[in-house]
Amino acid sequence: EIVMTQSPATLSVSPGERATLACRASQNVNTNLAWYQQNPGQAPRLLIYGASTRATAIPARFSGSGFGTEFTLTISSLQSEDFAVYYCQQYHNWPLTFGGGTKVEIK
Amino acid sequence: QVQLVESGGGVVQSGRSLRLSCAASGFTFSRYGMHWVRQAPDKGLEWVANIWSDGNKYYPDSVTGRFTISRDNSKNMVYLQMSSLRVEDTALYYCARDFCTNGVCSFDYWGQGTQVTVSS
Numbered sequence: 001e002i003v004m005t006q007s008p009a010t011l012s013v014s015p016g017e018r019a020t021l022a023c024r025a026s027q028n029v030n031t032n033l034a035w036y037q038q039n040p041g042q043a044p045r046l047l048i049y050g051a052s053t054r055a056t057a058i059p060a061r062f063s064g065s066g067f068g069t070e071f072t073l074t075i076s077s078l079q080s081e082d083f084a085v086y087y088c089q090q091y092h093n094w095p096l097t098f099g100g101g102t103k104v105e106i107k
Numbered sequence: 108q109v110q111l112v113e114s115g116g117g118v119v120q121s122g123r124s125l126r127l128s129c130a131a132s133g134f135t136f137s138r139y140g141m142h143w144v145r146q147a148p149d150k151g152l153e154w155v156a157n158i159w160s161d162g163n164k165y166y167p168d169s170v171t172g173r174f175t176i177s178r179d180n181s182k183n184m185v186y187l188q189m190s191s192l193r194v195e196d197t198a199l200y201y202c203a204r205d206f207c208t209n210g211v212c213s214f215d216y217w218g219q220g221t222q223v224t225v226s227s
Contacts, residue, residue: 034213043217050211091212095167096154
């Protein structure tokens with residue numbers, strides 16, 4: 001099983017600032033990496049797939065990068081609606097696995 | 108627009124069974140793979156089951172032999188039959204659509220979830 005590790009667990013950021021979230025895979029997943037956002041009480045929403053492609057209607061302030069085992073999600077200028085929990089997921093091998101999440105909170 | 112609506116959750120005793128349903132609309136259901144993903148209270152996401160458009164299925168070890176995913180393309184429905192339920196199966200269960208393009212995949216639409224609570 002591929003273990004996905006996200007860091008930090010919690011990130012405190014001021015509105016308008018940049019946030020950088022990390023995701024590490026225990027094995028190579030090429031670019032089979034997706035990022036999801038989950039707001040309280042809501043279902044997850046796809047942000048990024050293929051490590052770097054924004055999903056439909058996702059604002060340009062969200063960007064993803066990485067290949068193999070190291071990945072990054074960057075939010076260039078945090079808006080109020082961006083304070084949420086973010087999950088990475090690998091879709092390279094079965095079983096599909098998610099990281100434990102990074103909570104982005106208001107500083 | 109794409110909609111996924113889960114139902115069938117509830118409170119059930121440990122060792123019993125429960126069947127979840129997911130009604131899909133707004134897309135050609137038969138062409139897409141579907142997944143179930145769960146989230147225990149205040150925990151992260153855990154993938155539970157997948158069924159491809161051709162009927163092939165995958166499960167993680169944690170539910171293999173206890174959970175069965177199925178689909179009815181004539182009704183645009185996907186199901187999760189859960190048996191021998193354990194307290195640790197307590198979670199909000201989401202239905203999600205598989206999305207694959209250029210060799211990479213993800214879950215592009217999610218339902219709002221149905222709550223399953225297993226009591227001892």
